[in-house]
Amino acid sequence: MQKDSILKFIYRFFDLIVLTYLVFDFGYSVHDVYKTPKFVGLVSISVALLVFNIYKFYYYTTSGRKKIALFNTAIIGLLLFISLITSIVNIDLHYLEVFQKIRTILEVGLIIYFIIRLMIFVRYIYEIYYNPAIVFVGSFFVIILIGAFLLMLPKATNGTITFTDALFTSTSAVCVTGLSVLNVSSTFTLLGQTILLCLIQIGGLGILTFTSFFSFFFRGSSSFREGLNVKDFTSHDNLKDVLKVALNIVIFTLSVEIIGAIFIYSSISDKAEITNKLFFSIFHSISAFCNAGFSTLNNGMSESYLSLDYYFQWVLMGLIVFGGLGYSIIFNFYSYLKNYILELFQKKIIHKKNRIVTLNTKIVLYTTTILLIGGFVFLYLLEQNNILLEHDTVFGKITSTAFHAVTPRTAGFNTIDYTDMRVPSLLFIIFLMWVGASPASTGGGIKTSTFALATLNIFAIATGKSRIQLFGRRISSESTSRAFAILCISLIVIGFAILGLLIFEPEGTDLLTVVFECFSAYSTVGLSLNFTPTLTEPSKYILIATMFIGRIGMLNLMIGMLRQINHQFYEYPKENILIN
Structure with a gap:
């Protein structure tokens, strides 16, 4: 028991270190003097996480915890290996130039680790708390507050914004509304727009759905209380399959958004004044499917090269309708089509x-x-x-x-x-x-x-x-x-x-x-x-x-x-x- 307590303390210590590093790394500009400590810190944190997760894998006996430790080990280990290969290939460069090349690779590992830890924490909260409705409402409120503070980071905006404007924008994103007191295109940088995109995705699916996805992925099962929480959000009648439904929701959503992004990317004409076409496609695909209505363009969809782009508008309409029908309707209709096709081929009434x-x-x-x-x-x-x-x-x-x-x-x-x-x-x-x-x-x-x-x-x-x-x-x-x-x-x-x-x-x-x-x-x-x-x-x-x-x-x-x-x-x- 004492060893478990020590491991939990180390867990939380790493969580705090990773969170602090990510906030300052993404949110603040660093003077050249501090780039060397930053490089040493990033590599040290990554190596320490790798060693700690290897130890956890051998220490824990439950399959769920071992899966999480193995997944973290595999991700961090792979990214460290890629970083090492990149450093060897560019050995002639100055170490700070090498750092710029491997920085993004290692940051991806830290982000994945922190997301998993966040999902585990949220899952723990709604496992022990008795009221699904309050947990559901509370999760939205917390995400909105976190989003508001992230949108106020110096590197997220071209200038400064007030807390009220940040809170309004975060609420609008998490509640997938689209009303904005600020111009998204001119106010927010690429980082700010990415934060906005993440808030839209979380708000559209719900934090409980994401948490259930991770729970099913790592454990393959859930507690009775956890199932009740997810059942309340997904409006699913069968408690037995509720975690599997959450898994299907995430997979279906990401699949439709990827397909939508491909169609949007193919619809963009060469005359369109869009610098980053890939990000534009992903942002508007997620914004359309989640019924959010946010756009990264200065005048939104009313830009002259989009207001007459009919193919692009039909793609958005398809995403909007799919997102607005509801997952239960989509899955129910899919079951009907599957059984109908089976009847045709097997020639018997199912x-x-x-x-x-x-x-x-x-x-x-x-x-x-x-x-x-x-x-x-x-x-x-x-x-x-x-x-x-x-x-x-x-x-x-x-x-x-x-x-x-x-x-x-x-x-x-x-x-x-x-x-x-x-x-x-x-x-x-x-x-x-x-x-x-x-x-x-x-x-x-x-x-x-x-x-x-x-x-x-x-x-x-x-x-x-x-x-x-x-x-x-x-x-x-x-x-x-x-x-x-x-x-x-x-x-x-x-x-x-x-x-x-x-x-x-x-x-x-x-x-x-x-x-x-x-x-x-x-x-x-x-x-x-x-x-x-x-x-x-x-x-x-x-x-x-x-x-x-x-x-x-x-x-x-x-x-x-x-x-x-x-x-x-x-x-x-x-x-x-x-x-x-």
């Missing part, structure tokens, strides 16, 4: 007794299709003699309309200035933003299934039915009650946000502009009528809270804080309340 396509999938797909088609038709009819006039071809008009029917579904990209749109179009876009994407997706809003259940319940009451029946199934009263609770909470939160902005913004501020901004913040969309950069300090904090609540869900937070296990063995007398 799902004769089992309903592969769930009712949830049908509701989401039908609602999404109706909203996309309805949004396209509505915007095309209202804007054909307005913003669509800049497109000479019918295909261009169709692409532009489709793009602006898709992006309000929590993505936030725009190729036009929304202030040029007609008021009815803006009101309809507010509605699309409010509905948002689907459950267990990277998007926000009240969600398509919530809107569908609320609408179906209205028709059920109007026709005198006591329950909602659809596709041969009866929808539970709990689902209907939850849908109306989410709907009401969203309007209450947005209403308070609108009131707050009207109080703290100058008199004469346009009401539609404020309403548009608040709906965009709550639904984590990121569209704006050029209002975000002009916000006062109190208004920024109101929108920070609105984005945070919109991403985590106020109902989830309330359930986590207020729910108690309470078995009631009695009922009060029932009495009807006069309504209408």
Whole structure:
């Protein structure tokens, strides 16, 4: 036991050393005088980590810990070996020049080591803590704070930014919103944009999903409490397979983003004024799939060489729709296609007794299709003699309309200035933003299934039915009650946000502009009528809270804080309340 305590102490000591080195290495410029100690320090830390992990591999007996130690040993050892070969090849150069060549290689090892340690720490927290909802909310809050401090590092920005602006940007990235009080292109350096990209990826997937991925990778199993935490975030019904679902989510996400980046890279024309095409492709692929809406360009998608690049816009639309459908829908549809193909080849019915396509999938797909088609038709009819006039071809008009029917579904990209749109179009876009994407997706809003259940319940009451029946199934009263609770909470939160902005913004501020901004913040969309950069300090904090609540869900937070296990063995007398 005493030896375990010593090892834990050494662990934490190394964590602190690695974290300190990475922060100062990436965040601060180093004078030439300190380059030699920096070189010695980097090599010493790497060698010490290698020796320590080799010792851990032989000391620990549990397979999970041995796997982690072996993985760390393999990564650090390989990178040290590559660094040694690089040093031998460049032996004629000055040692500081050699250091510049091997610096990135060794830094990769330290970053991988620190990420693994961070995931283990987070996993430990939500293994011992009893409330999944609070852990879920707390993980987002901590990541936002860390992101804000990282964005304030000297080498992350071209100048200095205030804590409020850093917090606003970090919140917008982690909550995959896209609203920004700063110009991402001119304010942040490549390091700052990379930090922003990491925050978007973590926010889109959730820290618990990443943690579960590492847990499954190293251990192949999980504790019961750990499964409950991940189940709460991934909205998966089967506790048995919940870790495998988290693994599939990470693999699926990274695969789609890589494919998207390849398509985006191939779509960039030679005339485009983009210096780093590879980073541009990766950034916009992740930003689109996670429905974040951030761009590294000065004017975003409204740059002249992108506003008419229709192939690029269709690639973004595909990524946005995939990210906004939700993982459960994608995996459920994949199971259906797999069984359908097997039936064709094996010529026998596989799902004769089992309903592969769930009712949830049908509701989401039908609602999404109706909203996309309805949004396209509505915007095309209202804007054909307005913003669509800049497109000479019918295909261009169709692409532009489709793009602006898709992006309000929590993505936030725009190729036009929304202030040029007609008021009815803006009101309809507010509605699309409010509905948002689907459950267990990277998007926000009240969600398509919530809107569908609320609408179906209205028709059920109007026709005198006591329950909602659809596709041969009866929808539970709990689902209907939850849908109306989410709907009401969203309007209450947005209403308070609108009131707050009207109080703290100058008199004469346009009401539609404020309403548009608040709906965009709550639904984590990121569209704006050029209002975000002009916000006062109190208004920024109101929108920070609105984005945070919109991403985590106020109902989830309330359930986590207020729910108690309470078995009631009695009922009060029932009495009807006069309504209408």
